[in-house]
Amino acid sequence: MTFSKRSLITLVILSIITASVYYFFTQKGITYIWHWEKIPEMLFYYGSKSADDPTPKFRMGVLMMGFVLTLKISVFSIFFGIIIGTVVGIARLSHEPVTRGLSLSYVELVRNTPLLVQIYIIYFFVGSILRLSAFAAGTAALSIFAGAYVGEIVRAGIQSIHKGQMEASRSLGMSYGRAMRHIVLPQAFKRIIPPLAGQFISLIKDSSLVSVIALADLMFQAQQAFARTYYAFEIYFTVALLYLVMTFTLSMATQYIERRLAISD
Amino acid sequence: MIEARNVHKTFRTPDRKEVKALVNFSTHVNKGEVVVIIGPSGSGKSTFLRCLNRLDEIDSGEIIIDGVNIYDKKININKIREEIGMVFQLFNLFPHKTVLENVTLAQQVVRKRNKGEAFEVARGLLHKVGIPEKENVYPSQLSGGQQQRVAIARALAMHPKIMMFDEATSALDPEMIGEVLDVMKTLAREGMTMVVVTHEMGFAREVSDRVIFMDAGQIVEEGTAEHFFTNPVHERTKLFLSQIL
Numbered sequence: 001m002t003f004s005k006r007s008l009i010t011l012v013i014l015s016i017i018t019a020s021v022y023y024f025f026t027q028k029g030i031t032y033i034w035h036w037e038k039i040p041e042m043l044f045y046y047g048s049k050s051a052d053d054p055t056p057k058f059r060m061g062v063l064m065m066g067f068v069l070t071l072k073i074s075v076f077s078i079f080f081g082i083i084i085g086t087v088v089g090i091a092r093l094s095h096e097p098v099t100r101g102l103s104l105s106y107v108e109l110v111r112n113t114p115l116l117v118q119i120y121i122i123y124f125f126v127g128s129i130l131r132l133s134a135f136a137a138g139t140a141a142l143s144i145f146a147g148a149y150v151g152e153i154v155r156a157g158i159q160s161i162h163k164g165q166m167e168a169s170r171s172l173g174m175s176y177g178r179a180m181r182h183i184v185l186p187q188a189f190k191r192i193i194p195p196l197a198g199q200f201i202s203l204i205k206d207s208s209l210v211s212v213i214a215l216a217d218l219m220f221q222a223q224q225a226f227a228r229t230y231y232a233f234e235i236y237f238t239v240a241l242l243y244l245v246m247t248f249t250l251s252m253a254t255q256y257i258e259r260r261l262a263i264s265d
Numbered sequence: 266m267i268e269a270r271n272v273h274k275t276f277r278t279p280d281r282k283e284v285k286a287l288v289n290f291s292t293h294v295n296k297g298e299v300v301v302i303i304g305p306s307g308s309g310k311s312t313f314l315r316c317l318n319r320l321d322e323i324d325s326g327e328i329i330i331d332g333v334n335i336y337d338k339k340i341n342i343n344k345i346r347e348e349i350g351m352v353f354q355l356f357n358l359f360p361h362k363t364v365l366e367n368v369t370l371a372q373q374v375v376r377k378r379n380k381g382e383a384f385e386v387a388r389g390l391l392h393k394v395g396i397p398e399k400e401n402v403y404p405s406q407l408s409g410g411q412q413q414r415v416a417i418a419r420a421l422a423m424h425p426k427i428m429m430f431d432e433a434t435s436a437l438d439p440e441m442i443g444e445v446l447d448v449m450k451t452l453a454r455e456g457m458t459m460v461v462v463t464h465e466m467g468f469a470r471e472v473s474d475r476v477i478f479m480d481a482g483q484i485v486e487e488g489t490a491e492h493f494f495t496n497p498v499h500e501r502t503k504l505f506l507s508q509i510l
Contacts, residue, residue: 162357164353165359167353168351168359169359169371171350171420172347172371172375172420173343173375173423174343174371182374187360261361264361264362264363
């Protein structure tokens with residue numbers, strides 16, 4: 001079965017399940033007047049924004065703006081998460097006790113405290129010292145959080161590569177760094193794509209926690225829209241779907257990469 | 266070319282037992298010489314090879330290669346390793362790289378050769394080891410014998426002064442041992458300095474200049490292949506030979 005066919009089937013099955021659940025609850029007889037017609041304008045609308053910007057044109061609605069911000073935060077956090085995680089993963093295997101100790105402390109500290117608390121600390125404490133914007137603080141918190149988990153995944157990935165690979169590289173005169181870069185890490189990354197994908201899908205969903213520092217991400221915009229309109233069901237169904245679009249795309253992308261990299265197997 | 270003096274090496278097993286791998290071990294290898302090291306498993310033969318390029322570190326003594334004490338704190342071990350090719354029992358080819366990339370990578374990143382030059386060297390060597398047609402396949406698509414021949418080409422591509430073989434044929438199916446030994450014999454006849462740990466007595470007999478028999482981290486007996494196989498002196502040597510021949 002081809003890749004696109006499988007993605008399509010997955011999508012169809014997801015839609016059927018969602019539709020059935022939706023149908024089941026509506027048939028249970030809750031009195032609720034649906035206002036689905038209000039949702040499209042929360043995604044896109046045509047018109048003017050304010051007195052300062054009166055030209056009528058196609059504009060993003062609040063949910064779409066939140067979607068874009070969530071996407072931005074997620075992309076940045078995944079990017080920095082990979083960088084931090086790679087450094088930490090290598091540091092965890094260092095022969096230097098200080099490096100090893102520091103990286104282990106980082107991992108333990110981050111993994112054993114709630115992300116929500118970390119976001120508050122970075123925003124209110126670190127953020128006020130370094131004058132970070134909410135966006136910078138939110139992205140930093142998520143990157144640091146992801147870095148710890150990615151670090152452990154990278155470490156396990158490196159350890160799973162047969163030590164003969166490092167020995168062969170070193171016997172050819174490569175330095176430790178070169179052997180890591182050309183030989184060990186590429187093989188390790190290929191092997192850790194599935195757990196990394198899981199981690200980043202979690203990260204996209206966890207990014208909804210940055211709404212607590214008034215960062216106008218998808219979750220924040222949803223809460224605002226709900227407070228204005230009380231269309232709880234419509235808004236949160238839509239929000240769920242928008243998160244699903246991001247995570248599902250990431251999931252498909254990693255599966256694609258995995259298949260591409262399988263050619264040397 | 267290689268001079269080992271009073272080398273001691275002790276391993277600590279995970280359950281904290283000490284295993285003496287090399288005990289006051291001294292030997293030398295001259296330029297162009299082919300030395301075969303044989304002995305029962307655990308006798309320290311592979312450890313000795315691995316100490317020659319510091320994949321394992323000695324505890325005391327010294328090893329001098331080409332006039333340089335390789336355990337001197339000031340030397341750059343990567344520079345030393347460029348000159349010593351090593352072939353492993355399990356090939357250790359880079360599975361994510363094609364055959365050609367396996368043979369060209371170190372040339373480019375270590376020897377700083379440009380792509381064209383590296384490719385030319387690689388193609389010449391793949392031809393020499395008899396698999397010129399496989400340059401674009403991945404190691405997983407090759408037989409064990411082919412993989413080991415690529416590994417030899419990869420080591421030779423650095424143009425090393427010494428080649429070490431650590432049981433290069435032990436992991437191969439019997440029908441593939443010959444093709445790898447043939448490459449090794451060609452090398453030996455071309456005058457390459459070689460240190461070979463092997464169980465292939467035919468190879469030792471045919472091309473070695475000297476055979477060293479090791480047991481418990483020490484040299485029990487050494488001499489020409491002829492001396493070794495026709496009239497060994499020590500009881501342990503006789504016992505070992507009777508077991509494997």
